[in-house]
Amino acid sequence: MQIRSMHFKGRASAAAADRVLQGKLATAKGLFVDGRRRAVAEIDLEATREASQAIRNRAVAHLDLWLERFEQEATRRGGQVLWARDGAEICRLVTDIARRHGVKKAIKSKSMLSEEAGLNAALEAAGVQPVETDLGEYILQINDNEPPSHIIAPVIHKTKEEVADLFARVHQKPRKTEIGEMTREAREMLRTHFLSADMGISGGNFLVAETGSVALVTNEGNGRMVTTLPRVHVVITGVEKVVPTLEDLATLMRILPRSATGQSISNYFSVLTGVKRPEDTDGPEHLYFILVDNGRVDLLGSDFQDMLRCIRCAACMNHCPVYQTIGGHAYGWVYPGPMGSVLTPLFVGIENALDLPHAATMCNQCGVVCPVKIPLPDLMRKLREQQVERRLRPWGERAALKLWAWLARHPSLYAFAAKFGVRYLNWLAEGGDRIRVMGVAPSWTAGRDFPTPEGRTFRELYKTRRNE
Amino acid sequence: MQDSRADILGRIRSRLGRTAENAASGRVEIEAVLARREQGPRPAVEADLAARMRVRSEALSSTVEEVARLEDAPAAVARYLAGLNLPSAAVAWPQLAGLDWAGAGLQVEGRAANGDDLVGITGVFCAVAETGTLALLSGPDTPATASLLPETHIALVPVSRIVTGMEEAFDLMRAECGELPRAVNFISGPSRTGDIEQTLVLGAHGPYRVHIVLLRDC
Numbered sequence: 001m002q003i004r005s006m007h008f009k010g011r012a013s014a015a016a017a018d019r020v021l022q023g024k025l026a027t028a029k030g031l032f033v034d035g036r037r038r039a040v041a042e043i044d045l046e047a048t049r050e051a052s053q054a055i056r057n058r059a060v061a062h063l064d065l066w067l068e069r070f071e072q073e074a075t076r077r078g079g080q081v082l083w084a085r086d087g088a089e090i091c092r093l094v095t096d097i098a099r100r101h102g103v104k105k106a107i108k109s110k111s112m113l114s115e116e117a118g119l120n121a122a123l124e125a126a127g128v129q130p131v132e133t134d135l136g137e138y139i140l141q142i143n144d145n146e147p148p149s150h151i152i153a154p155v156i157h158k159t160k161e162e163v164a165d166l167f168a169r170v171h172q173k174p175r176k177t178e179i180g181e182m183t184r185e186a187r188e189m190l191r192t193h194f195l196s197a198d199m200g201i202s203g204g205n206f207l208v209a210e211t212g213s214v215a216l217v218t219n220e221g222n223g224r225m226v227t228t229l230p231r232v233h234v235v236i237t238g239v240e241k242v243v244p245t246l247e248d249l250a251t252l253m254r255i256l257p258r259s260a261t262g263q264s265i266s267n268y269f270s271v272l273t274g275v276k277r278p279e280d281t282d283g284p285e286h287l288y289f290i291l292v293d294n295g296r297v298d299l300l301g302s303d304f305q306d307m308l309r310c311i312r313c314a315a316c317m318n319h320c321p322v323y324q325t326i327g328g329h330a331y332g333w334v335y336p337g338p339m340g341s342v343l344t345p346l347f348v349g350i351e352n353a354l355d356l357p358h359a360a361t362m363c364n365q366c367g368v369v370c371p372v373k374i375p376l377p378d379l380m381r382k383l384r385e386q387q388v389e390r391r392l393r394p395w396g397e398r399a400a401l402k403l404w405a406w407l408a409r410h411p412s413l414y415a416f417a418a419k420f421g422v423r424y425l426n427w428l429a430e431g432g433d434r435i436r437v438m439g440v441a442p443s444w445t446a447g448r449d450f451p452t453p454e455g456r457t458f459r460e461l462y463k464t465r466r467n468e
Numbered sequence: 469m470q471d472s473r474a475d476i477l478g479r480i481r482s483r484l485g486r487t488a489e490n491a492a493s494g495r496v497e498i499e500a501v502l503a504r505r506e507q508g509p510r511p512a513v514e515a516d517l518a519a520r521m522r523v524r525s526e527a528l529s530s531t532v533e534e535v536a537r538l539e540d541a542p543a544a545v546a547r548y549l550a551g552l553n554l555p556s557a558a559v560a561w562p563q564l565a566g567l568d569w570a571g572a573g574l575q576v577e578g579r580a581a582n583g584d585d586l587v588g589i590t591g592v593f594c595a596v597a598e599t600g601t602l603a604l605l606s607g608p609d610t611p612a613t614a615s616l617l618p619e620t621h622i623a624l625v626p627v628s629r630i631v632t633g634m635e636e637a638f639d640l641m642r643a644e645c646g647e648l649p650r651a652v653n654f655i656s657g658p659s660r661t662g663d664i665e666q667t668l669v670l671g672a673h674g675p676y677r678v679h680i681v682l683l684r685d686c
Contacts, residue, residue, distance in 0.1 A: 028666045044509045051508035058501060062494050064480045069498065077647075083472040135672060136663035153663065160665050183661060183669040190673065195583045210502055211648050221616060221659035221674025228612050228651065239476065244501050250634040251508030261662070264524075265599040268674070269654040276650060279608040281580040283650045293476045300483035 001115050005332035005344055005353035015326040025324050028156050032318035035262020048255050053373045055248045056309035066209045066242045073212025077274025079287040086294050087117030093290050095126040101232050103128055103198040109223040110134040111203030113236045115334045131193045133222040142170045149328030152260050152314045157327050200226035204237035210245045213273040217266045224268050233284040239291050240308040255371040259313040295347035303382045309372040316366035322359050338366035338376040357383035418457040425453050507635055517597040517630040524600025528657030530678040536685050541624050542572035544681050558587035563609040580611035588618035594629040594637050603637045606651035621675040626686030
């Protein structure tokens with residue numbers, strides 16, 4: 001996918017001014033936040049978060065050994081395990097498989113990695129028709145391959161009227177007005193594709209080392225179609241998605257749907273192991289796993305290793321005040337919200353997504369709701385530090401910091417500057433307890449007031465107190 | 469291709485500080501994790517698993533009824549279909565094809581489902597009371613398509629096969645099947661989507677309705 005994260009500020013401002021989008025995001029926020037709150041009340045949330053964190057840490061700590069075990073078990077059951085360093089390699093592997101099996105049409109259930117790789121364009125170029133089958137992803141695909149704006153609710157930014165218009169135009173059928181009717185129409189369009197595709201492409205929520213299986217979570221049932229009906233199934237998943245045992249899956253499945261959509265369990269949870277058995281009457285004859293690096297391996301042993309625990313539930317963006325205001329498109333790549341603000345710079349280069357680690361209020365809502373306890377605000381802060389260390393901040397900010405550092409090394413000058421600053425702010429407040437318009441940064445006070453300082457500087461107050 | 473594998477695994481090893489020595493101890497450690505099969509924290513589930521199964525299934529928008537024996541199932545299925553004006557022709561797991569469906573006025577074929585089948589009748593491998601979930605295993609007598617392609621899915625669930633949680637379901641699979649089958653499908657109510665305006669719609673790609681017939685004495 002093309003990276004547009006450098007245009008964050010402009011896109012974020014446009015989104016923040018979009019009233020319709022704000023309404024959509026507010027509704028979705030209510031549903032996701034309340035839903036999660038109700039669903040997690042059924043379990044011992046803190047104990048389950050601890051356990052989930054431990055499972056993911058165990059996997060990452062011996063990632064090489066778990067992957068070797070997974071490969072061994074998957075191969076033993078007729079799967080073929082392939083490895084991809086980057087998006088280009090994913091595209092090459094998938095189009096090779098398609099060619100080998102004479103594939104004309106590939107049905108896809110949601111895979112964020114396929115978005116990272118821009119796989120659909122590569123398939124089309126290779127003469128294979130890719131069909132997205134998750135309702136949201138399907139809507140985006142028929143709308144000129146629009147990018148998703150949320151990792152589990154990809155068309156969260158669209159109203160039903162927009163979808164109705166789009167369906168009427170693309171399906172060439174009378175315009176529907178009810179969401180149920182629209183869903184039925186999409187079901188009928190996609191059913192034909194399900195029954196005629198030669199290849200199914202899915203992501204993987206987890207890989208199980210014990211059994212060489214892939215675990216898939218969906219609500220619509222498209223994941224089951226994609227992995228049951230075509231004769232070839234390709235799983236594309238990050239190397240970090242491996243977990244040791246089926247018991248680990250059971251634990252993670254208590255927290256993933258609850259964190260994501262507020263469901264105690266998703267509709268369909270499939271554990272897929274190997275190819276169709278000789279006596280079976282359904283299931284794919286060929287199974288490929290593509291295990292992908294694309295930036296993940298570099299996080300091992302780095303300051304950002306915690307991020308490898310991520311299970312892509314979207315709780316962080318559902319609870320983020322910044323995401324709630326601007327939606328997902330402003331983030332400019334595959335992953336929005338707090339997890340995207342960390343992953344995008346790490347995957348596409350820190351210099352290509354400078355604003356993202358700053359798109360945070362540091363309120364730590366994301367850290368509190370994360371089911372695997374990733375300290376997202378800490379990671380954003382570390383990215384900010386790296387920007388400073390690599391001199392990637394704007395010259396004005398760097399100069400201001402230099403000035404401050406110089407002042408801090410000169411106590412009497414610092415005291416004088418602070419004194420001057422306080423007097424200046426008091427003068428701005430015109431005797432009140434609020435500053436309505438800040439002279440040096442008027443836009444900062446456009447939407448809020450700044451409290452007036454308590455008359456004197458800290459040092460002055462401290463000195464007075466010592467003398468009392 | 470082989471180069472990517474060597475490259476990725478090589479970089480993982482070097483980033484983890486892997487040496488021949490700690491690889492050996494690491495292998496011992498992962499074998500221990502696999503042998504221990506440690507469970508996470510479990511929510512409390514009441515002792516009456518059938519009652520829990522019923523309540524949780526209904527919360528997932530499935531419907532539930534109860535009959536005594538497997539032989540009573542065809543009549544119950546026929547009543548359910550007639551009550552909703554649904555067709556009397558169905559596809560069923562070959563495993564269940566021997567029941568007296570014709571005697572209940574139904575035309576049932578034991579085979580995998582295709583896109584034209586409107587009603588699919590299946591059994592279950594077991595059911596999970598904690599969440600009201602059906603666990604189905606794929607196989608020649610239990611094809612996966614029967615619970616997926618038809619608009620209506622009817623599942624016959626012996627009460628003796630209801631287990632507490634997913635952990636017990638996996639234990640049962642290990643004990644009775646050894647290897648996992650191609651597909652273990654945990655099904656929790658009718659297929660659904662909330663993609664358009666986060667409004668819940670039943671019947672996205674899979675069944676619009678799931679009806680569970682509990683078999684009390686099985």
